[in-house]
Amino acid sequence: MPLNNEQVNIEAVSNHAEIVTESTLFAEPIFKINDFSITNSLINTWLVVFIVVIFGLFFKSKIKMVPRGIQNVVETAVEMLLDTFDSVTGSREKTLKCFPFVLSFFVFILLNNWLGLLPGIGSIGQVVLEHGQKTFIPFFRGGTADLNTTLALALIGVIASHIFGIVSIGGWNYFNKFINLKALIEIPKKVLKDPSVLIVNPIKVFVGLLEIIGELAKVASLSFRLFGNIFAGEVLIGSMAAILAFGLPIPFIFLEVMVGVIQALIFAMLILTYLTMMSTEEEH
Secondary structure, X not given: OOOOHHHHHHHHHHHHOOEEOOOOOOOOEEEEEOOEEEEHHHHHHHHHHHHHHHHHHHHXXXXXXXXXXXXXXXXXXXXXXXXXXXXXXXXXHHHHHHHHHHHHHHHHHHHHHHHOOOOOOOOOEEEEEEOOEEEEEEOOOOHHHOHHHHHHHHXXXXXHHHHHHHHHHOHHHHHOOXXXXXXXXXXXXXXXXXXXXXXXXXXXXXXXXXXXXXXXXHHHHHHHHHHHHHHHHHHHHHHHHHHOOOOOHHHHHHHHHHHHHHHHXXXXXXXXXXXXXXXXXXXX
């Protein structure tokens, strides 16, 4: 069957075009389920969840009253994290309430950070033809190098802190953290005894409104900090590998291993701080 001019041009481009590899801010789609795109960062995130589930089931079956081997390591790490979290909450009781939730953030983010550094992550993929240009799309991309993932984590953490606050101090006290009706109601009652409430209480109301803006800033800060650090690290390692693939990237990989731990711990500590702040009444 003879080819028309357009088919010949497409075939010529596909045969002679150079394969382009680029670090994109967005996660690339690998395939679709109906209209839902499955991206390389989502596949990587599923892999992390799978690892956590398998390790959890394996570790649960190996727990003994007298710890040995890996149980010793895990228990030591847990004790260190508990002591660190106590410095934020101020009491072991509060720490134990938040610990499972905050630890989940730490483990999930840490594994996502580290998994993006493994050989094959970012280098195994497929070549697609887009706009007359061959583009390499990796099958896997670090989950936290995708802003969608970090934004979702930030939203979950901040929303959970509000739910925790409502449960801890009650709906009325929580509401007055942001829209301080209590301060306005107190003005007629206290103005004769303490005229300073005419100045202090309106300021409290204004500060409460600023807190609403602060909650939005928390989401942006959490998501962009984690995404920016991990994405920048992957770009740095890719750039070093492009200069000299053998040897040169190794020091930067070790640096990114440390960055992965630090960023996971910072994110977890910030979530713990928000949980602690939301469980404290406005007067305190």
